[in-house]
Amino acid sequence: MNDQLPQDDDRAITERGTTPDTTIPIVVYVLHLAGMVTGGLTSLVGVVIAYVYRGNGPAWLDEHYRYQIRTFWIALLYFGISGLLTLVLIGFITWLAAVVWLVIRCVKGLKTLNEHRAPENVDTWWV
Known part of the structure; x- marks a missing residue:
């Protein structure tokens, strides 16, 4: 019987009672939220952290980093368009x-991070 855990087998990790640390992804989500107050500066820090930690955990955790990275870039687009549209007043809406x-x-x-599973619809532009 092989006692080594396969790196991609998330069930084996759960069965042994160890779960990956979710502190970094939580921090990245909070940095994204704080970006609304800091003009996106903390969100920029968050996306850098997500890029650095992506690929270092189980698949469901990597999906969170991917989701956070996509959230940053899509938010940049949405807020950029909103900034331009403020010239015609609809940008506030x-x-x-x-x-x-x-x-x-x-x-x-x-x-979903609290439930130790990947976010749904990672590729969506909506929610």
């Missing part, structure tokens, strides 16, 4: 929609 989108996306990610 799209900015509010982008804030709601970011909050929902981060809360959804934190919820």
